[in-house]
Amino acid sequence: MRRWLAISLVAAAVAGAAFSMRTGAHPRHVGARAHRAAARHRAHAARRAERGPDAGVDAAVVRIPAIAAAPAARVPEALRRVPVPEAPDQPCVSLVRPDRDGKWIAAADVLPPIGFVPGDDLLTLVNRSPRFVLPPTYIPSDLIEVGTGLQLAPTSCVPPHHQCLRRDAASALRVMLDAMAAAGHPGHVHSAYRSYITQCGVFRKWSYGEGQGFCHATTSSAIAGHSQHQLGTAVDLFTEQWMHTFSNPMRGGFGCTPGGRWIAEHAWEFGYVIPYPLPLAERAPGSDCRRRDGGDDGVDPRTGYRYEPWHLRYIGVDAAARFRAAWLDSGVGTPAEITLEQWLRAERGVDADVDLPVCDGCSCGLCTTFHDGAAPVVVAARSARHRPAAPQPTGPCGERSLLLGRDGEPVPADGPPTITLVEARREYLGVRVLVTVAVPAHTVTQTPVTSQYAGVYGAGMTWRALQPFPQPRFTALARAYPDLRGAWRIALAPRGDASWPWRAALRNTATPAWVNGANLRLPAQPGTTRVEVIVPPMGDAVRVTLLRDGAAAGPPFEAPIR
Secondary structure (H helix, E strand, O other), rough: OOHHHHHHHHHHHHHHOOOOOOOOOOOOOOOOHHHHHHHHHHHHHHHHHHHHHOOEEEEEOOOHHHHHHHHHHHHHOOOOEOOOOOEEEEOHHHOOOOOOOOOOOOOHOOOOOOOOOOOOOOOOOOOOOOOOOOOOOOOOEEEEEOOOEEOOOOHOOOOOOOEEHHHHHHHHHHHHHHHHHHHHOOOOEEEEOHHHOOOOOHHHHEEEEEEOHHHHOOOOOOOOOOOOOHHHOOEEEEEHHHHHHHOOOOOOOHHHHHHHHHHHHHHHHHHHOOOOOOOHHHHHOOOOOOEOOOOOOOOOOOOOOOOOOOEEEEEOHHHHHHHHHHHHHOOOOOOOOOOHHHHHHEEEEOOOOOOOEEEOOOOOOOOOOOOOOOOOOOOOOOOOHHOOOOOOOOOOOOOOEEEEEEOOOOOOOOOOOEEEEEEEOOOOOOOEOOOOOOOOOEEEEOOOOOOOOOOOOOOEEEOOEOOOOOOOOOOOEOOOOOOOOOOEEEEEOOOOOOOOOEEOOOOOOOOOOHHHOOEEEEEEOOOEEEEEEEEOOOOOOEEEEEEEEEEEEEOOEEEOOO
């Protein structure tokens, strides 16, 4: 056995197992207690696999009614789908059972009506959206242990004791580990393949077992079916030096270490890429691994995840080279810089930079759901603190969600939004325009969001080149927000200008500015919404209208500027 694997196993026994932030990090006890716990975990995982997902865990066996799939013609060929069984067992009851605070995920988002993405495709899209979910039954057929090259039963592939990947990914990783060692950065495989059952168990432990609630779990553990680790081509890779320095390696700083820099610069040569780079708004000047002064560990709107320089995904050497070329051409260090998410979407013909995450009751107003009005699945509570809240008839986020139809496309609202009032006045920033709009529930809009703090249209700026983040830190950065199919926006222009150069989402000033880091669909603010837009100085009047798919939906308003 290779020396690095031996060191890794010793380190795991001494330091204990730690799961990643995305896959449910939780430190284990050390020494003999860790070995006994690991043995119990493997035995329990094997018994669960024999009995089926979630067997013996929840108080009731739940069967979800079949959801009719979308017509095949509505799903692009590039987005092949694995159909949902006609009478599927609920694969992870912990997701659809309301917790103590009434948080849950709609059954249609766990078993999406458009079907699942194919896990065997190296370029499949897997993210936090309900549109791109792996099947609960998906297990790679060619899993091997990275260190030994031996094929193991999937139930034995439980980190940190047996780190498994698909055969090609494992072979490429072994070659890369040799190259890392030769460069003076011996590597340590911290976490590789994780099954759907394992992911569900981690989530259940965080949300119910420890009684900390659903929202706590969603910030610390990927929802089952949404983790790249289930593909068998993703790995959390550190250096031995980093592992020996910190008991919990999932911490800031690794990306700027010599080993972290080596991975960022050379992983693509072996077919691996870093899907979750440092968010643009958090970068220190001239760096892609160091946070700016005062920065925080924020979510990247382009990916939906925080910065993880240790998380790698294998897509093959040819694909990795094509992605790198596209990344370099996109404008590295500018708001136009792409990530793996945007590249895969372009390869698949999927519009928008990214999708909003699945609605879970914790990110209402910035989430997506297939929910069709059915009540949540409610099972008997085992204690008073886990007693489910009353079901909500329109999903965990009600009207504050982007509603998807059975074809995976946003459902049009019952009617169009309408402008009811326009006010404009001169200020030191330019002209502040306040537009009051009556917005039906589930109206689709898109970035940019605008206010005096973000999305300010300065001199010479238009929707084709707008500074996305608050001033003054990023005055040199600008990006485009091209029209997305089915999305409504407010549009403004001076007299005589028919190009509608200034456009804004149907959202109020409470929307966080970070969403401007991506061009994406959003659920509009339902009800009476006041949109604030700052535009450059102009004459004595401003024209305002509503656009859908880039076309004006009616005659414009003309408001005097006071």
